[in-house]
Amino acid sequence: MNLKEKQLFIFDLDGVIYLGNEPIPGAKKVLDFLTTNKKKFYYLTNNSTKTRTQFKEKLLKMGINASEQQIITSAYATAKYLQRQPVGPIYVIGEIGLINELRTAGFSVITEDTSNEQIKYVVVGLDRNFTYQKLAYALTALERGAKFIATNADPTLPTEYGILPGAGSMVAALSTAANISPMIIIGKPNTFMVDLILNQEKIPPSQAIIVGDRYTTDIMAGINANIKTILVKSGAGIKEIKLIPPSGPNPDLILNSIAEILNYF
Numbered sequence: 345m346n347l348k349e350k351q352l353f354i355f356d357l358d359g360v361i362y363l364g365n366e367p368i369p370g371a372k373k374v375l376d377f378l379t380t381n382k383k384k385f386y387y388l389t390n391n392s393t394k395t396r397t398q399f400k401e402k403l404l405k406m407g408i409n410a411s412e413q414q415i416i417t418s419a420y421a422t423a424k425y426l427q428r429q430p431v432g433p434i435y436v437i438g439e440i441g442l443i444n445e446l447r448t449a450g451f452s453v454i455t456e457d458t459s460n461e462q463i464k465y466v467v468v469g470l471d472r473n474f475t476y477q478k479l480a481y482a483l484t485a486l487e488r489g490a491k492f493i494a495t496n497a498d499p500t501l502p503t504e505y506g507i508l509p510g511a512g513s514m515v516a517a518l519s520t521a522a523n524i525s526p527m528i529i530i531g532k533p534n535t536f537m538v539d540l541i542l543n544q545e546k547i548p549p550s551q552a553i554i555v556g557d558r559y560t561t562d563i564m565a566g567i568n569a570n571i572k573t574i575l576v577k578s579g580a581g582i583k584e585i586k587l588i589p590p591s592g593p594n595p596d597l598i599l600n601s602i603a604e605i606l607n608y609f
């Protein structure tokens with residue numbers, strides 16, 4: 345594969361650029377190379393718990409200078425999606441990243457009792473303070489006609505402390521109670537976030553590539569969006585190779601880490 349002709353590079357964050365709080369060796373060198381060569385690049389994460397400012401600060405601590413515009417989270421993308429829909433109060437199960445993105449986009453965000461509100465949407469993301477009461481408020485809003493949207497459906501969240509429940513666990517709880525699925529799941533493997541970037545940059549899929557450590561989210565998002573894909577074995581990648589179905593579709597390239605990208609220029 346020749347990467348010289350690609351104009352747009354989309355990187356997953358955790359497992360590709362860093363592992364927890366540790367940068368992946370060589371990541372900064374690749375990003376500097378892309379900057380020098382006037383390539384466009386974005387960071388794409390399903391993690392809705394942090395704001396883009398918080399991700400920017402996290403990257404800066406690793407010596408990576410990113411702009412907020414380059415960081416697309418499922419929380420930010422959810423706000424973008426909702427801006428195209430009829431407006432109304434939103435009940436949120438989620439953390440500051442999601443709540444802030446929705447408020448910044450101008451929405452009225454409710455995180456308390458929904459019984460006196462005409463809730464238009466229930467948005468569910470990862471919430472590490474998830475409770476039965478929050479689930480009950482969300483169910484009440486859905487029963488009264490609100491629409492159900494999920495930031496992402498990752499079943500688990502890999503952390504330095506081991507595997508923890510992901511946003512998908514909370515989405516499943518509400519789906520079970522309400523007996524409906526979300527009308528849309530914004531995060532990868534859905535193409536919504538990739539399409540958002542392609543449209544913003546006016547770059548055709550043939551000019552773009554996604555680099556990720558998860559087959560079922562990053563690589564499938566790329567395949568679904570019809571862009572080339574690179575699976576890296578840093579992060580979850582080494583286990584993810586086993587998830588590739590024998591009959592495909594396969595990633596276009598499998599590398600040990602982001603550092604090896606430089607060999608393809």
Ligand SMILES: [Mg+2]
Binds near residue numbers: 357358359360558
């Ligand atoms: Mg990852």
